[in-house]
Amino acid sequence: MAWLRFICVWFALIGVSVRVAATCDARRGKTTCVTEDLLEMLMRINSNRGRDWDKQIRPAFFSTLSKSVALSNSNKVLIFEGVKVNRGGGYDPSTGIFTAKRDGLYHFSCVILGDSGKDVGYQLNKNDSLYVKGYSNNGHHDASSISVLVELKKGDRVYIKHRHSGQTEAVLGSDHSSFAGYFLQD
Ligand SMILES: *[C@@H]1O[C@H](CO)[C@@H](O)[C@H](O)[C@H]1NC(C)=O
Numbered sequence: 001m002a003w004l005r006f007i008c009v010w011f012a013l014i015g016v017s018v019r020v021a022a023t024c025d026a027r028r029g030k031t032t033c034v035t036e037d038l039l040e041m042l043m044r045i046n047s048n049r050g051r052d053w054d055k056q057i058r059p060a061f062f063s064t065l066s067k068s069v070a071l072s073n074s075n076k077v078l079i080f081e082g083v084k085v086n087r088g089g090g091y092d093p094s095t096g097i098f099t100a101k102r103d104g105l106y107h108f109s110c111v112i113l114g115d116s117g118k119d120v121g122y123q124l125n126k127n128d129s130l131y132v133k134g135y136s137n138n139g140h141h142d143a144s145s146i147s148v149l150v151e152l153k154k155g156d157r158v159y160i161k162h163r164h165s166g167q168t169e170a171v172l173g174s175d176h177s178s179f180a181g182y183f184l185q186d
Pocket of ligand 1: 127155156157
């Protein structure tokens with residue numbers, strides 16, 4: 001039978017071996033049952049793939065600041081737009097925000113190089129709350145860094161934002177400043 005051969009080839013191609021008991025009631029007609037069982041198999045395959053993705057992907061990103069940023073009177077999020085690594089796609093270079101796609105323990109680090117003669121007060125946020133503070137002194141291109149461990153739930157956000165207001169501060173770009181994070185363990 002042609003359709004049976006097609007289904008066998010199809011399963012061989014996607015490399016999935018599944019045994020699904022036919023749950024459909026055959027009294028309602030053979031064609032209907034075949035269709036329902038196939039639909040059920042497809043749904044199971046797809047939901048298994050979702051779980052596998054959660055287990056296999058270990059989010060990791062590293063992004064640098066390409067352009068220098070002036071931070072006068074604002075507490076804006078620092079957007080490190082020069083993405084070098086973004087496994088799992090959790091880091092969004094248009095907003096500067098990392099979103100956890102799985103629960104777990106994560107490590108984050110950030111290097112901030114203040115533009116010459118300018119202080120830079122900044123902080124790492126977990127969602128909308130301060131998690132840890134960073135500060136670069138106003139020496140000649142003084143750099144500072146923060147390195148943290150954070151427990152995250154799926155959907156939690158982590159980002160770097162400016163902390164001080166009322167002062168002119170500036171962060172040096174040209175790949176001198178960077179933001180990185182990666183999943184460590186469940
Ligand atoms: C963090 O924010 C996300 C999305 O806005 C939300 O789903 C989550 O529950 C928040 N987590 C905490 C601990 O408030």
